[in-house]
Amino acid sequence: MADPTLDIIAMGDAIVDVIASCDEEFLTRHNLPKGSMQLLTPREADVLYAAMGQAREMSGGSAANSMAGIAAMGGTAAFIGQVAEDQLGMIFEHDMHALGVRFETPAMTGGPPTGRCLILVTADGQRTMNTCPGASHELDVANLDHQLIAAARILYLEGYLWGPEKPRAAMLKAVDIAHAAGREVAFTLSESVCIAGRKEGFAQMIDGGGIDLLFANQNEVLQLTGSTDPDSALTDLAAKVDTLVVTRGAEGATAISHGERITIPAAPVTKVIDTTGAGDLFAAGFLAARAKRASLERCLWTGAIAAGEVIQNYGARPIADLKALVKL
Amino acid sequence: MADPTLDIIAMGDAIVDVIASCDEEFLTRHNLPKGSMQLLTPREADVLYAAMGQAREMSGGSAANSMAGIAAMGGTAAFIGQVAEDQLGMIFEHDMHALGVRFETPAMTGGPPTGRCLILVTADGQRTMNTCPGASHELDVANLDHQLIAAARILYLEGYLWGPEKPRAAMLKAVDIAHAAGREVAFTLSESVCIAGRKEGFAQMIDGGGIDLLFANQNEVLQLTGSTDPDSALTDLAAKVDTLVVTRGAEGATAISHGERITIPAAPVTKVIDTTGAGDLFAAGFLAARAKRASLERCLWTGAIAAGEVIQNYGARPIADLKALVKL
Numbered sequence: 001m002a003d004p005t006l007d008i009i010a011m012g013d014a015i016v017d018v019i020a021s022c023d024e025e026f027l028t029r030h031n032l033p034k035g036s037m038q039l040l041t042p043r044e045a046d047v048l049y050a051a052m053g054q055a056r057e058m059s060g061g062s063a064a065n066s067m068a069g070i071a072a073m074g075g076t077a078a079f080i081g082q083v084a085e086d087q088l089g090m091i092f093e094h095d096m097h098a099l100g101v102r103f104e105t106p107a108m109t110g111g112p113p114t115g116r117c118l119i120l121v122t123a124d125g126q127r128t129m130n131t132c133p134g135a136s137h138e139l140d141v142a143n144l145d146h147q148l149i150a151a152a153r154i155l156y157l158e159g160y161l162w163g164p165e166k167p168r169a170a171m172l173k174a175v176d177i178a179h180a181a182g183r184e185v186a187f188t189l190s191e192s193v194c195i196a197g198r199k200e201g202f203a204q205m206i207d208g209g210g211i212d213l214l215f216a217n218q219n220e221v222l223q224l225t226g227s228t229d230p231d232s233a234l235t236d237l238a239a240k241v242d243t244l245v246v247t248r249g250a251e252g253a254t255a256i257s258h259g260e261r262i263t264i265p266a267a268p269v270t271k272v273i274d275t276t277g278a279g280d281l282f283a284a285g286f287l288a289a290r291a292k293r294a295s296l297e298r299c300l301w302t303g304a305i306a307a308g309e310v311i312q313n314y315g316a317r318p319i320a321d322l323k324a325l326v327k328l
Numbered sequence: 329m330a331d332p333t334l335d336i337i338a339m340g341d342a343i344v345d346v347i348a349s350c351d352e353e354f355l356t357r358h359n360l361p362k363g364s365m366q367l368l369t370p371r372e373a374d375v376l377y378a379a380m381g382q383a384r385e386m387s388g389g390s391a392a393n394s395m396a397g398i399a400a401m402g403g404t405a406a407f408i409g410q411v412a413e414d415q416l417g418m419i420f421e422h423d424m425h426a427l428g429v430r431f432e433t434p435a436m437t438g439g440p441p442t443g444r445c446l447i448l449v450t451a452d453g454q455r456t457m458n459t460c461p462g463a464s465h466e467l468d469v470a471n472l473d474h475q476l477i478a479a480a481r482i483l484y485l486e487g488y489l490w491g492p493e494k495p496r497a498a499m500l501k502a503v504d505i506a507h508a509a510g511r512e513v514a515f516t517l518s519e520s521v522c523i524a525g526r527k528e529g530f531a532q533m534i535d536g537g538g539i540d541l542l543f544a545n546q547n548e549v550l551q552l553t554g555s556t557d558p559d560s561a562l563t564d565l566a567a568k569v570d571t572l573v574v575t576r577g578a579e580g581a582t583a584i585s586h587g588e589r590i591t592i593p594a595a596p597v598t599k600v601i602d603t604t605g606a607g608d609l610f611a612a613g614f615l616a617a618r619a620k621r622a623s624l625e626r627c628l629w630t631g632a633i634a635a636g637e638v639i640q641n642y643g644a645r646p647i648a649d650l651k652a653l654v655k656l
Binding site: 068 | 382383384387423425426441643647
């Protein structure tokens with residue numbers, strides 16, 4: 001089989017973040033659990049947007065943020081995701097290209113507009129996300145670039161895209177392409193994967209060996225396994241994948257692979273401004289290091305440093321010189 | 329005549345800022361004088377945008393930023409400006425309303441898209457602005473709300489709109505409406521007013537008593553008067569308006585009114601991040617205080633505090649609690 005010519009290719013939501021500050025009372029009034037992510041209909045999104053304060057817009061999307069991070073660390077990355085042919089779609093495309101991320105999925109016309117995520121940031125730096133996925137959930141299997149997928153050392157899939165049928169089918173196809181080319185498949189459990197009715201299919205894919213590297217936070221591990229004991233849940237899940245990586249926010253992260261189990265603390269941070277993108281940048285660091293065949297521990301540290309940087313600024317993409325910080 | 333029911337109404341560019349960091353070499357390569365503002369054709373804007381790094385988008389426009397600042401200080405403000413019916417236009421409108429600024433100019437269809445300003449910020453905090461005005465320069469006299477203009481204590485006009493014919497005609501009409509209602513007219517010289525061919529008409533308006541309160545920076549005063557001596561230029565110009573306010577960046581500001589001349593230093597600043605919006609927020613502070621009939625010195629200080637806040641963050645709109653800072 002040919003050597004990979006690309007470190008990572010990701011499939012995920014292609015959306016623009018709309019970020020505003022709010023107070024705790026605003027979240028209560030709008031019935032939004034702090035730190036959560038909910039999907040909004042276009043109508044609900046309009047109502048929430050009208051109530052929100054002055055905002056700034058920045059390209060987002062969980063796996064897209066990770067690819068931005070990998071490019072910023074000097075890795076080579078590509079992204080597959082669906083935008084519409086509109087101004088927000090152009091902004092998303094510009095930002096991917098500006099970072100050197102390959103992004104060639106054609107913008108769609110005649111469907112919903114480019115997706116948005118209304119992000120409310122409270123004074124403690126916690127983010128509450130309200131996603132109106134728009135065109136993003138129209139990603140079709142016909143839009144997959146098979147050669148590009150086969151060319152990447154790691155295929156990285158975002159759980160948010162597991163819910164809607166069309167992109168789920170595209171992800172399953174991409175897994176086949178990657179495995180046929182001898183590549184590694186990584187998946188990040190975004191909470192929505194764990195919702196009843198979705199997790200059965202996901203469990204099947206894991207049991208069938210579809211996932212080599214699984215990213216999850218502690219809550220997701222409990223939800224997916226249905227267990228109440230964090231430790232046994234971790235052990236059970238780790239048995240099903242080559243490598244399991246679990247993040248615990250300020251309490252650090254753990255990786256388990258073939259019986260090896262390594263835990264590291266979170267990177268030291270002066271001031272948390274906005275936790276948006278913490279998980280995305282953790283995955284970016286881990287994947288960028290893994291593509292360079294770094295040790296499990298080095299992968300964890302690289303993730304922690306990248307996550308520590310992004311939470312010290314507004315928005316989900318790095319501002320500091322990540323390449324110098326992580327020295328891969 | 330009826331009492332004013334509004335502090336300030338402004339006419340200006342309705343545009344969204346697209347802000348990215350760059351190094352000095354980027355400015356040299358693209359032939360952009362640091363700290364300047366140039367108008368770009370849509371084609372030139374596309375080329376520059378493609379070359380720019382990952383950006384964040386925030387509502388902008390000089391006078392619109394000032395109205396945002398006035399609202400943040402607890403003043404009542406309205407804005408007249410032209411957006412298109414597109415996503416950037418919706419963002420601009422949302423942000424005005426989110427701040428409590430009245431903005432009712434109907435979005436236009438079938439013309440150019442909502443204007444953008446590509447802002448490049450260097451490590452020293454200096455901003456270089458590249459404006460593609462789009463719909464903004466299509467502002468028509470037919471879109472003026474006469475009653476709203478007559479209801480405001482001060483009409484504030486942005487010099488960037490003085491160049492194109494349609495909005496210039498609208499501004500001249502607005503001056504008549506305001507004066508007929510016994511209101512004060514303020515104007516900010518945005519460099520473009522001082523270009524040969526534009527300044528004659530402007531000089532006529534000043535000589536005819538059209539402007540009561542004039543904002544300028546030192547360079548604009550020299551350009552407008554054609555003088556090389558800053559001091560005599562100031563005296564000459566001050567003789568033509570009720571109040572002249574001249575800003576000098578880090579060196580402070582001066583106001584001259586009926587022979588009274590007051591100079592204050594700039595507000596102390598910990599770290600300059602991005603000077604975008606400094607002049608706009610200075611005008612906001614000055615106008616907000618003036619609408620409350622504050623002394624000339626208090627108006628200057630309020631402007632200096634507001635300007636000092638905005639340059640410590642990215643973007644041209646205040647983030648901190650300006651109301652608490654200026655205590656009007």
